[in-house]
Amino acid sequence: MRTMGLAAIDELVAVLDGAGYEVFGPRVRDGAIVLAPISGVADLPRGVGDEQDAARYRLRDRGDDRLFGYAAAAQGLKPVLFPSDELLVRIRKTPIGFDLEEPEAPARPRAFLGARDCDLRALAVHDTVLSSREFADKSYGQRRDGVFVVAVSCADPCGTCFCVSQGGSPKPGDGYDLALTELVDDAGHRFVVEVGSERGAEVLAQVTTAEAAESDLAAVDAQVAEATASMGRTLDTEGLPELMFAAADSPHWDTVAARCLACTNCTLVCPTCFCTSVEDSTDLSMSTTERHRVWDSCFGARFSYIHGGVVRASGKSRYRQWITHKLAGYQQQFGLSGCVGCGRCITWCPAAIDITAEAAALRASLADPETDLETAGEAR
Amino acid sequence: MTTTAVRTKPTVAVWKFASCDGCQLNLLNAEDELLEVADTVNIAYFPEATRTMLPGPYDVSLVEGSITTPEEIERIKMVREQSGVLITIGACATHGGIQALRNYADVEEYTRYVYAHPEYIETLETSTPISEHVKVDFELRGCPVDKYQLVEVIAAFAQGRRPRIPTYSVCVECKRAGNICVPVVSGEPCLGPVTQAGCGAICPSFNRGCYACFGPQDSQNCHGMADRLAALGMTNDEMVRAYRTFNATCEPFHAESMRHERARKAGAEEVEA
Structure with missing residues (x-):
């Protein structure tokens, strides 16, 4: 397993951009974390946490340098991959009949930095519902194809989180190309990286990384265990x-x-x-x-x-x-x-x-x- | 091979009753669409825009404003008689407008305060929607109406189809636009959940709560909304005003405002269930 520093996040975004991806990541807008195009660490919500309860969302100053120290953003990946308003077809009258114009696939595939386990499991649900049945959803497929995911472990779940009850985990289990766990402690601000795909390995090879120490892996386990134990809510799924x-x-x-x-x-x-x-x-x-x-x-x-x-x-x-x-x-x-x-x-x-x-x-x-x-x- | 149906352009008249002219102005503000509107329909009577006034009858009448004087009661009947289709535009015409606040007050007292010679004022005790006086074929909500919705309604009637005017909540437009929910993120009261869409969620788009100027959505729960507004710190007095501002005569808003007015008068901390 590898680790990387803060500067390597900028490298990672630049590599993805250079490889043709439109990179989306967390940003602060109108008092909330939203998913939007980013160009580097400067765009990310450094030191920003959140408090969430029923009908209540507030950002807070974490007092640390975490880039991903918030819980679920205002929306998941849905607005990007399954947009709220999508043109299916435009029909123009011509002197001899009509022209049909169907929208093209997005010019650049999307990369997501900071997707959480809940986001990826939701993506898997959409894949099942929209792409894996008898009639696949063409426009969803066009947006979904080639998506690159840099997932991030949740360090600080919020009051309305209950992914553990639903079979999830603060640590992404599946469906990513790269997965980061952000560590901020006496050993410094760093990210432990796990590779989930060949594409992920190719991208990571272009970013400055180092071999992860045993202590880093132990710190990841400890942080994930703590996050798992601090779900704000539970749902009894028995029967x-x-x-x-x-x-x-x-x-x-x-x-x-x-x-x-x-x-x-x-x-x-x-x-x-x-x-x-x-x-x-x-x-x-x-x-x-x-x-x-x-x-x-x-x-x-x-x-x-x-x-x-x-x-x-x-x-x-x-x-x-x-x-x-x-x-x-x-x-x-x-x-x-x-x-x-x-x-x-x-x-x-x-x-x-x-x-x-x-x-x-x-x-x-x-x-x-x-x-x-x-x-x-x-x-x- | 193409066949071209011969169509005569439908004639349109625009009428003003008790109102601020803002809804008519929104038709003139539809700058990009106005020439096309003029190509699609024959604007036969529109004193706000042109001195040309062709005699009726008219295929479509757009009516702005509410009924507040005895003269207006007679005039709206005349408009109805001359109109094939009568469409009311804006909160005044559909629900009495801001001037319907008089329905809860003493109009004589108002006229004494406002006019040096109130004896010249002949006015009704209430401001009422057009639909209380004549048959209305379609109501377009808003204070003011949304210019895109207005063009859509004109296009629909000109093309002989039903207007595509959604009746769900403002929240639908807000979320589709990618807005962050104002009351959740700031605690500021927002009437969006009980209010009909159509404005494009314009106030929440500027981080302001919705003022309900489009009136109730088709599945409103004004009572449940009031409970939440109270949880955000709204007093009975503020609740009365929130539900009366633009659409006081519509039943769900009226009923909810009365519930809070009774509570206010009783000095009760809790409103009745």
Whole structure:
């Protein structure tokens, strides 16, 4: 295993840029960490940490030099690989008929610096849902092909993190080309690097590294163990899919529906939610028509509109649909959970609804129908 | 081979009732689209823009403003009679506008404060939406309306299709735009979750909370929203104003504002459930 210093991060970004990648990494914007194009260490959120709780996100000064000392960013990789508004086709009227214009693949493949284990497991979900079934999603495939991932271990999980409950880990397990664990201690500020692919090895060979010491590897293990033990939340997954289906008629849905604003935020920040709507628009002169695919949400009324009626008219039915699909339906459809435990739906819910607390409340309501169904700690 | 259907350009009239003219101005502000609009429809009556005033009837009427005087009640009936399709534009026309704050106050007292000779003022006690007086075919929300939505509505009626005007929350547009959620990141109240999209999430894009000028989204939960606004420190007084500012006459906002007004008057710390 190799280690590298701070300056080598700049080298790494330069090598990726030189190899033709558009490099995305964490940056501070409008009081949050977002994923955006970067050109080096100067763009990264050095010394910036975060505090996250239900409906609350704040950046904080860490008092150290960590580049990756924050937990889940405002969004995962979804906005880049599965954009919120995507042109599918443009049709122009011509004197003899019409022209069809389909968008090209992105000119440069994307590289991601700082992706977390939850981000990569969400990417694996999208790969399964969008690329691995009978009809592959062409535009997702175009963006996904050739992606280079420099993953980073989480050193400091936040209050809404529960990846460990969902089979994840602060340390990326799979799906990366290179994986870094950032260490900041008496031995200095350095990154222990693991290689996950041949491309990763080729890139790393062009960056200044040194052999990792035994003590570095021990420090990585200790940091990961500490992070694993400091998840802000837990989700009891024992028999969860069966439980969710069994809870379909629970009176608890009324409790959560009273709080749910049907605003769609949970679905739009969820790194695995993939629902879209296709919209056609024609210009005033009726000479050009565009077909766009835009993010949609099962919390919207029109989402379940079919010939003359809305199937899920109540907020209650929509919340039940979302959480049941996420924690149970995915298993049946795709053979995996739709939740990676990143906690974004909790942090960015303006009504502070917590998927782990709701699942626990449903479990309690099934165990004892007489139990007080009000979600503990989140009561209105 | 191409076939060209012979179409006559539909005639459009733009009318003003009690309003600030901002919505009509947004049509004029659609600079890039205006020439195309003029190519697509025949603007027959638009006093804000042209002295040419062709007589009715009109295929499409765009109506700005609310009904606040006895004269306006008669005039809107005349507009309806002359219009094939009547579309109201803006919060005044769709929900009474800011002037609907009078519905909760004593108008006579207002006129005494504002006018040197209130005896010359003939006004109604309420400001009401156009739809309370005549049949309305489509309502375009906003204070002011969004110029792209306005052009879309004109295009839709000119092309004989349904307008593509979403009724989901502002949050959808906000997240699609990549904005960071204002209340979550700063604690500043934001009415986006109960408000209909259409503005392009313009206030949150500038790190301001949403003021709900587009009125309620199709699945609003104003009661649940109020609970969260209270958690962010909003008082009953502020809640009353938040729900009344632009769209006081729409039922969910009105009902929620009344709940907080009753709580305020009772001096209660807790509002009724």
